[in-house]
Amino acid sequence: MKRAAKRTVVVYGGTFDPPHEGHMLLLSAAARRLRPAAVWLLPALRSPLKSAPAESFDDRTAMLRAAAAEAGVRAGVSLFEKRRGRTTYTWQAIEYFRSLHPRAELYFLMGSDCLPGFPRWRRTDRILASARLLVGRRAGFPRGAGREFSPVFLDGTFPEESSTSLRAALYCGDAPAGVPAAAMRIIRRRGLYLGRLREGALRRLGPARARHTLACARLACAIAAARGTDPRAAAAAALIHDYAKEMKPEELVRESRRRGLRIPCFGETARRAPQLLHSWVSAALAREELGVDDPAVLRAAARHTLGHPSMGELDRTVFVADMAAGDRSFPGVAGLRRLALRDLDAAAALAARLKVDWLRRSGKWIHPLGLETCLRLDP
Numbered sequence: 001m002k003r004a005a006k007r008t009v010v011v012y013g014g015t016f017d018p019p020h021e022g023h024m025l026l027l028s029a030a031a032r033r034l035r036p037a038a039v040w041l042l043p044a045l046r047s048p049l050k051s052a053p054a055e056s057f058d059d060r061t062a063m064l065r066a067a068a069a070e071a072g073v074r075a076g077v078s079l080f081e082k083r084r085g086r087t088t089y090t091w092q093a094i095e096y097f098r099s100l101h102p103r104a105e106l107y108f109l110m111g112s113d114c115l116p117g118f119p120r121w122r123r124t125d126r127i128l129a130s131a132r133l134l135v136g137r138r139a140g141f142p143r144g145a146g147r148e149f150s151p152v153f154l155d156g157t158f159p160e161e162s163s164t165s166l167r168a169a170l171y172c173g174d175a176p177a178g179v180p181a182a183a184m185r186i187i188r189r190r191g192l193y194l195g196r197l198r199e200g201a202l203r204r205l206g207p208a209r210a211r212h213t214l215a216c217a218r219l220a221c222a223i224a225a226a227r228g229t230d231p232r233a234a235a236a237a238a239l240i241h242d243y244a245k246e247m248k249p250e251e252l253v254r255e256s257r258r259r260g261l262r263i264p265c266f267g268e269t270a271r272r273a274p275q276l277l278h279s280w281v282s283a284a285l286a287r288e289e290l291g292v293d294d295p296a297v298l299r300a301a302a303r304h305t306l307g308h309p310s311m312g313e314l315d316r317t318v319f320v321a322d323m324a325a326g327d328r329s330f331p332g333v334a335g336l337r338r339l340a341l342r343d344l345d346a347a348a349a350l351a352a353r354l355k356v357d358w359l360r361r362s363g364k365w366i367h368p369l370g371l372e373t374c375l376r377l378d379p
């Protein structure tokens, strides 16, 4: 790419976690409208406004490069933020590109959804001194809004893709339409967005259990999305929750013993309902074999069957998602599923109650922990 060879330079920054069709449409429209001499894609090392990206800078950069090439956009990918190695504000990046292209007309591309928050960005005076805003309108964006920044609006409206929902779908092994095929190939090849964990977790399971695991992950992600919590942790815990489920009862007892797992009423559990041990063994094996090291994720997996009187948000999410997963078909499951998305606490109480009632009706042993969970959630 020639430096300052021609008139117009477009800079497009973002987390690109993952890059999606919305990004590509905006980029293509900007390229058509301005016919820039150079387009710079600027992946953020981390965003000052969002939580840490799910994937590394290098993986996001590789996906972005591939997606832009596939979309036919000739663009350079700037490693500016990686080289700096710390949080970078837009004004710092813009001044860097201004120094690269001192005589160019510099545009900073964004979706109109960023415009209302723009006045709160740092040093907008310095951004606007060096660059013009180039804005793609999202549906419903009021005409005339943001005029104080003298933006150049692209023609038409642009779809709003939610990176959060795309990531949630990817965690569950789906290939959402919004992710460009070229990026999808990298995601698969490198096992991004929990791909490696998912593959490892499903390896021990037969087809029906694998289907259940993915259904549980989907519901866990939907619950997390409804509550604004982290879908990655929810998906990870759901993916490992039944990892040891297909082990024989005697194996579960042996593995629990061998590891000295702290399991309430272990002796009686081993004798009367050894299959319950799969929760704790799943968590222990996921740590050892799959490298899961987030204690909250491991705890949620260990608590998915009997719950716990002091279940946290993630524990409740997985406890309910397991019981109400899309592959379940007991009477009332559809209602439980709907409730899970509306009121997780009520759904956890109902799930605990349904489990205890079912055990009572079938004359089975009720683990004291399951009973305690039920009494705490649904007194």
Ligand SMILES: [Fe+2]
Pocket: 241, 242, 245, 278, 279, 304, 305, 322
């Ligand atoms: Fe289970």
Ligand SMILES: [Fe+2]
Pocket: 212, 216, 241, 242, 322
């Ligand atoms: Fe399960």
